[in-house]
Amino acid sequence: MTQLTLRKLKNSGMTLAMAAATLAVLIPLILIFIHIVRMGASSISLDFFTQIPRPTGETGGGMANGMVGSALLIALASAFGIPVGIFGAVYLAEFGGGRLSGAIRFSADILAGVPSIITGMVAYALLVVPMKGFSALAGACALALIMIPIVLRTTEEQLKLVPTTLREASLALGVPLWRTTLKVTLHSAMKGVMTGILLAIARISGETAPLLFTALGNQFWGKKLTEPIAAMPLQIFSFAIAPYEDWHRLAWSGALVLVTLMFTLSLTARYLGRSKQKN
């Protein structure tokens, strides 16, 4: 009987330990989140959205140029990365098969694990050096490289869920394969594909490392795509490590805006994913 009591005691002990570990994991994460909201909310103002950063020593200023720059970088990266991801996935799901497709799938998974700073170095070597200058274009390309594997893998999975009968029905009506793929297969997987796209955008909107030596950052408004451009994550980075209280406040406000954006994107993606499962 004591043996059983001992085992039960051990069971309770381990259960308690696992619950404690869960708390230990959640508490710092939640503390960080609360701190961002508190600091961000107390220092955010209208100026933050309408002004560009002031020089050191002056108070006030905002991150308007960073927000516009980030939006532009994300839009450009999406324009480059999403078509590659989606059509690459179409090949893997609709035409692929065999070893080569396996190799592509595998390299997409591996590519997703490559540190983002390396994509920045590659974009630097391929675009910044030949174009002789840091540019928004190079930054967008670096971000697109990060988007591609995410969009590709999620889209492929969604395409595989589309029933074959749907494709056959369309083909039997005499619709060519390419139209069937675009109008029937991709169309019915659209919700899932959107989920992948949103997740990819959420991922790149906070990326800093690949922009350090491609988009570089800009104190002012960038005028051309071939010039350095400001981006919010870059501004948060440089303001956080600067020794000025005022800049720290801007960094917290920026963090709050960025986190709000990311949570909105992730929650929308989740909602889309869930409503799809119900259908």
Add this chain to the structure above:
Amino acid sequence: MSTASEEKLEIALTHEAENHKWRMDKKAGGDAAFKGMTALFAFAVLAILLLMLVELAGESFPAMRKFGWRFVPGKEWDAVQGLFGALPYLWGSVVSSVLALALATPLSVATALFITEIAPKKVGGLIASLVELLAAIPSVIYGLWGVLVMAPWLQRTVQPFLAEKFGFLPFFQGAPYGVSMLAAVFILMIMVVPIITSITKEVLLTVPQSQKEAAVALGATRWEMIRMAVLPYGKSGILGAVILGLGRAVGETMAVTMVIGNTPQISLSLLAPAYTMPSVIANEFAEATSKIHTSALMEIGLILLFVTLAINILAQFLLWSVTRGQKGGGRI
């Protein structure tokens, strides 16, 4: 004896047949072009990976030629004299990631077990979504919190405490700077826990219900069921999750750069500032003036790429072997 009308019909039929053939050809042509285009995009992924390797290798060639194998064990890093060695960065990367993983692994596995085996389904789901949501916070924001909140706190409380109580050990010697190896280990731990937890959770969900039921039917307590039926089944998948976390930790740039202190030295003390491979690239790459400096940084990038590639390939193999199997059931 063909009449004019029959002839007309014949011509019309031939015409129709040719027209049909032409339409089919056009259709097939469209399909071929479409297939070709999608294939091009798919192969782009393979090409990008190869391009990364080729570009980094090519750009780091000047440094390879100048320093050869001495680059890896070299301790000097002097941009003015053009002397470069990677050892302090390798040391910083290895120590920070391995220690962070050592702390994060038990916490993550325990949390994943709590989510899948112990908590009521709703609570478990809530914790899982919370963890996943927090995993989406960008690295620069963890860094912001790390440098403005955590590092000062470490400097005020944790580091003096460690130095006072355990100062006789070489690991806790020196002045408390706040920004240090210890800060990097903590921030990395906080960042990789959500990743390892959510992948481990997925792995644990593949454990077959029957296996768990068998353990319980033999009279096992819940912990004994976990130890004998769940963990052995998920072993390689959990290892895959941990290794994937290691890959993230090694490549993590912004948060570490902001809290590690950026000093290229090899010190046993966790209280001392250090430097990692991604951090030195982040800090120096845009400002590198000499060719050999850029090239040395490229070679650091190449080493980093090789390390993360090896880690990720290993993790993918381990995870594939699990997730390819059947989906299991829920909790008992």
